[in-house]
Amino acid sequence: MTAHDQQHGHDHDHGHGHDGHHHDPNLAHHFDSLAQQFDSAKLGIWLFLATEILFFGGLFVAYAILRMRHPEIFSYASHYLDTIMGGINTCVLIVSSLTMALAVRCAQTNNRKGLIACLVLTFLGAVGFLVIKYFEYSHKLHDNLVWGPKFYVPPHTVEGQEEAKLLKTAPAAPGAAIVVNDPAPFAIPDLAKKPAVDASAVKSASAGPSGIARASGAPAPAPAAEPAPGPEEEAHPGTHLEDPNMPANTHLFFAIYYAMTGLHGIHVLAGMGILAWLTWRAVRGDFSSKNFTAVDTGGLYWHIVDLIWIFLFPLFYLIH
Numbered sequence: 001m002t003a004h005d006q007q008h009g010h011d012h013d014h015g016h017g018h019d020g021h022h023h024d025p026n027l028a029h030h031f032d033s034l035a036q037q038f039d040s041a042k043l044g045i046w047l048f049l050a051t052e053i054l055f056f057g058g059l060f061v062a063y064a065i066l067r068m069r070h071p072e073i074f075s076y077a078s079h080y081l082d083t084i085m086g087g088i089n090t091c092v093l094i095v096s097s098l099t100m101a102l103a104v105r106c107a108q109t110n111n112r113k114g115l116i117a118c119l120v121l122t123f124l125g126a127v128g129f130l131v132i133k134y135f136e137y138s139h140k141l142h143d144n145l146v147w148g149p150k151f152y153v154p155p156h157t158v159e160g161q162e163e164a165k166l167l168k169t170a171p172a173a174p175g176a177a178i179v180v181n182d183p184a185p186f187a188i189p190d191l192a193k194k195p196a197v198d199a200s201a202v203k204s205a206s207a208g209p210s211g212i213a214r215a216s217g218a219p220a221p222a223p224a225a226e227p228a229p230g231p232e233e234e235a236h237p238g239t240h241l242e243d244p245n246m247p248a249n250t251h252l253f254f255a256i257y258y259a260m261t262g263l264h265g266i267h268v269l270a271g272m273g274i275l276a277w278l279t280w281r282a283v284r285g286d287f288s289s290k291n292f293t294a295v296d297t298g299g300l301y302w303h304i305v306d307l308i309w310i311f312l313f314p315l316f317y318l319i320h
Contacts, residue, residue, distance in 0.1 A: 038293050045297040049304050052267075056308055059260050063315060066252055076246065077253035078319045080145055085136050086317040089129050093306040096125030100299045107282075107292035115295070116282045122302065123275040126268050133265055140254075145240065147258055151251035154241050257316055264312060267305050274298045 031037040067074045103118035105111075144151065240246060278298050281287065287295055 041293045041297050045300050049300065052304060056260075056263075059256075059263070060311070063256050063260065066256055070247075070249060070252060072247045073250050073253050074319055077250050077257075078316060080140070080143075080240065081257075081317050082136055082139070083317050085132055086313050089132050090309065090313045092125050092128050092132070093309050096122045096129075097303055097306045099125065100302045103278075104292065104295050104299045107287045107295040108289055110289050112282065112285065112287075115287060116279060119275055119279040119282055123272060123279065126272045126275065129268055130265060133261070143240065145254055147251055147255035149251070151254065152241065260312055261316070264305070264308055267308070271302050271305050274301060 031040065099118045099121040103115050103122065106114035106118055140146070144153075240250075275298070278295055281294065
């Protein structure tokens with residue numbers, strides 16, 4: 001007997017009471033039979049997944065256009081992604097798809113304990129994915145690998161922040177005088193015409209006082225030797241700004257990266273909610289060989305979430 005036959009049963013399973021048969025508690029009142037309910041649910045979830053594909057399809061088109069117009073950006077910025085973490089997350093989601101498929105099979109064979117165990121394992125896989133993504137995101141934010149013009153603003157100490165407010169442009173060459181302008185916010189140049197690294201040539205905070213003194217006409221003191229950078233300074237946020245090979249508009253890569261992986265993460269959170277609901281119902285004993293529609297449709301949603309990541313991983317992490 002196929003799973004479809006198990007789900008559908010015989011015609012007497014529909015029982016709304018009008019023909020003398022017992023009404024199945026798993027049958028919604030607006031359906032005539034479990035077979036009709038199952039087919040309607042499968043059609044509904046496939047239509048919903050089609051809208052999800054269209055939604056992410058627009059983002060994939062945006063990715064394709066940006067990569068076609070700025071291939072150097074994607075080749076350069078992808079080196080800042082952690083391939084190991086991305087690979088681990090890929091394996092986690094693939095295993096979670098397997099446990100979800102096993103959960104559907106357990107529901108079809110009346111294996112309640114196996115169903116609960118597989119749903120819990122799938123839920124833990126989703127938790128593991130988001131935990132790894134949290135560490136990955138936090139490391140990038142710490143290094144100022146963000147979207148938008150803020151990507152090009154170098155980090156400063158308290159004194160350096162005041163310096164950045166006084167500086168409108170960076171010196172043209174090392175050792176050139178620093179011109180003090182009116183206290184305006186740090187200006188970002190036209191990133192499409194000027195290399196992004198030029199917007200980040202503001203000296204460290206230790207060079208601030210001497211630069212201001214020279215601009216005001218006071219004699220410039222002899223430059224002090226800069227101390228060797230300590231462990232914290234070597235790993236300070238924004239070190240990517242010191243790379244002279246960084247192409248202009250690199251922030252566009254991180255904009256599409258956070259947009260696509262962030263929205264995928266939101267879908268993982270939604271999947272966790274579905275898995276928690278399915279687990280609660282499985283513990284309650286709602287599912288059997290005649291009623292596994294919710295597990296089947298929930299599994300289809302989880303598989304599409306995993307499939308989207310299978311495309312995201314090589315497009316962002318493996319392009320270099």
